[in-house]
Amino acid sequence: MNVWIAIGLTVVGCYAVKLAGLLVPAAALQRPLVSRMSALLPVALLAALTAQQTFSTGHELVLDARAAGLAAAGLALVLRAPFLVVVAVAVLVTAGVRALGW
Template sequence: MTAVWIAVLGTAAGCYLLKLLGLSVPAALLDRPAVRTFATLAPVALLAALTAQQTFGGHGSGLAALTLDARAAGLAAAGIAVWRRAPFLVVVVSAVAVTALVRLVAAHM
């Protein structure tokens, strides 16, 4: 068994135990307003942070660097589509199309 498989199996066991721990939390603890607020807002904040890191984070340099490339244009297009209350599929397609178009134009320059 290689180290990769040990890591995969360890991660799977850890995820299962964390899920089991979450199911065994008393309902009285989960009914607190602070816990409900955190459970409502944490996924949104984490997704926003992940999106920002994947869009603007430095790639390949190993340093904390801000990069601005075609993904930023795609994110801006998606943001405009969300602001205009477009359906989710339109938001995704517009982000993909703008990113691809910017990359195509940049490749021909």
């Protein structure tokens, strides 16, 4: 029964967030600060998620093969490689570092 209560609260919370977004006045969304923040917020969230997934396992900070793959992907991006090449480089470097046992 507790699981269904959690599901119900989650549904209500998601609906409330959607409703709150729809109720924001258009004038508030057209302000320059809000426009800049809405353009940069997805990038910041993606960077935070990438860092969290790369440098942590559970409750510990780690520096392992994933960090090498991320660094290689960053280098590929600096060199203006296409997206699929960036992903392939990250995968290959991560697999290579893990194969070497580092």
